[in-house]
Amino acid sequence: MKLHTFKIGGVHPAENKIAAGKPIENLPLPEEVVLPVSQHIGAPATPVVKKGDKVKRGDRVADAGGFVSAPIHTPISGTVVKIDTARTPQGMPVQAIYIKSDEADRAADAEAMANREKPARTEEEIAALDGKAIIDIIKNAGIVGLGGATFPAHVKLSPPPGSKAEIVIINAAECEPCLSCDDMLMRENPREIVKGVELLMRAAGVNRSVIAIENNKPEAIAALSEAASSVAGIEVMPMKVKYPQGGEKQLIEAVIGKEVPSGGLPIATGAIVQNVATAYAVYRAVVLDEPLMDRVLTLHDGETGRNLRVALGTILATLVPGKEPEKIILGGPMMGRTASTLQTPMIKGTSGILLDSRYAHRRPMENCIRCGKCTEACPMGLEPFLISTLSRLQDWDEAEQQKIANCIECGSCSYICPASRPILDFIRIGKGKVMAAMRARAATAKA
Ligand code: SF4
Ligand code: SF4
Incomplete structure (x- = not known):
């Protein structure tokens, strides 16, 4: 059977779908x-x-x-x-x-x-x-x-x-x-x-x-x-x-x-x-004439995984009794955002609560070895090391030229980097700055 996929980039992280099959x-x-x-x-x-x-x-x-x-x-x-x-x-x-x-x-x-x-x-x-x-x-x-x-x-x-x-x-x-x-x-x-x-x-x-x-x-x-x-x-x-x-x-x-x-x-x-x-x-x-009032999310703590239908506005800590976990990621390990606390309400976009200690620590960052793996992995055809460095140096004009706004924040570059560089963290900062500047220019042009 022919399986469809996109042409450039992409990675194969371990699936760890331990909640699959859990009703x-x-x-x-x-x-x-x-x-x-x-x-x-x-x-x-x-x-x-x-x-x-x-x-x-x-x-x-x-x-x-x-x-x-x-x-x-x-x-x-x-x-x-x-x-x-x-x-x-x-x-x-x-x-x-x-x-x-x-x-x-x-x-x-x-x-x-x-x-x-x-x-x-x-x-x-x-x-x-x-x-x-x-x-x-x-x-x-x-x-x-x-x-x-x-x-x-x-x-x-x-x-x-x-x-x-x-x-x-x-x-x-x-x-x-x-x-x-x-x-x-x-x-x-x-x-x-x-x-x-x-x-x-x-x-x-x-x-x-x-x-x-x-x-x-x-x-x-x-x-x-x-x-x-x-x-x-x-x-x-x-x-x-x-x-x-x-x-x-x-x-x-x-x-x-x-x-x-x-x-x-x-x-x-x-x-x-x-x-x-x-x-x-x-x-x-x-x-059913029912507005959006709940959603299904996956709760994954490394040992067990559950799929829960949860009412919007539920305080997440009620789903995970006990003391605050060492690290909380809302969403999946690739695109999810780190949360500082579970004393926060569940909202429409909460697709997962990830408490797996395997994702809790990053390896120490090392110098870039110019291996090019981040570029190979990027599904948007960007040069992640370059745009991340431009962002770190606050060179917003050049970052815009290098199409930082096209980054979909998939995290493939950070995942694949053998030097454990926080590539996406810097890109996110730069993308925010560049997109704000682009919006401001568009608003001025309209006025
Ligand atoms: S996070 Fe951005 S730069 Fe990194 S691989 Fe994904 S699209 Fe490319
Ligand atoms: S994957 Fe990491 S080490 Fe390799 S070029 Fe990109 S930033 Fe440098």
Whole structure:
């Protein structure tokens, strides 16, 4: 069987997917939640509740703060106890809505949870929805890219004038080591995911979709192939196991053989990419009329791995009782971000909690030996050592010339470097500076 993949770069980190095959555990709703208003790329949401307000599970508690933004819904019924600052895992202050339930709230939520799989729309009602109506439901449900990027889903489904979508690519690669939440979602909910994909195709106005899955997930490939077999236009495509197969640009190239132009949007290739968990959330929003209130994540501590469905706003420490671990990574080991504490709420983009001590320490940094391995590994055709050095030297102009903004922060360069240089750390700093300068120039040019 021919396995599709991207052409340049890539690495093969140990998979360590010890949670693969572990059924998804539906955790009980927490008694209180902390809901940051910024859980997505774009403008923060604006609270529409105040201290003392009573809210019901599923209520919107914050409105989208602009077109590129998403509303927030509460997963528990209760009382708004305060709107105050919370800390992100990296220690940054963000506005957040604090909600606490009482016994009556919990009884009402238990009943709602028992009925949560009941369709709220009939087949006929769903069939009557046009693309715009589906996009509106997705937008109002607060759905964002659940692969970790958290880009609001409705924005991708509304291409700018002059662009036209031809295909919806479902990113089910799950190429990050240690994570298995998408794998288990596919094994357990293939029909719901296929329904979500159909809805995404209608929303985008296309008649073709490819669900791209790395070939190390045979059960997921079989389950989705079976579920999609009777649906016109949906193909399940096994992909070569190579990191970062799930990078948006890499996936587009692997599936349709087109390259996203430098500085351009993926839609320039005619492709709209959505994560497989996003497709499942679309099913829940359209068929069950349920906004995004929880997600599945993988909890991996090196010894054991679990896949948990967790309500948004749950304090992560409640999932990991005991003292704070030595090192916390939220997401996978390649692209995840180090967190300083678990006393922080789980948000839409939290795909994993990684506590594995194997990823806790870096080897001591040595001098670059000019081996060129980082350049070979880079899937964006960059020279990681060069742009990382330019960033360290604060030569932002040259870093921009060397296309630092094209870095997708996949971490392949840092992973492969025999001298253990923190290449990506410097690139991230430089990329932030260069992109801020580029945005400022664009704003001045517009004014
Ligand atoms: S992190 Fe950036 S520079 Fe490094 S390999 Fe990935 S895309 Fe290339
Ligand atoms: S991989 Fe590391 S040692 Fe080799 S050229 Fe790149 S930075 Fe230098």
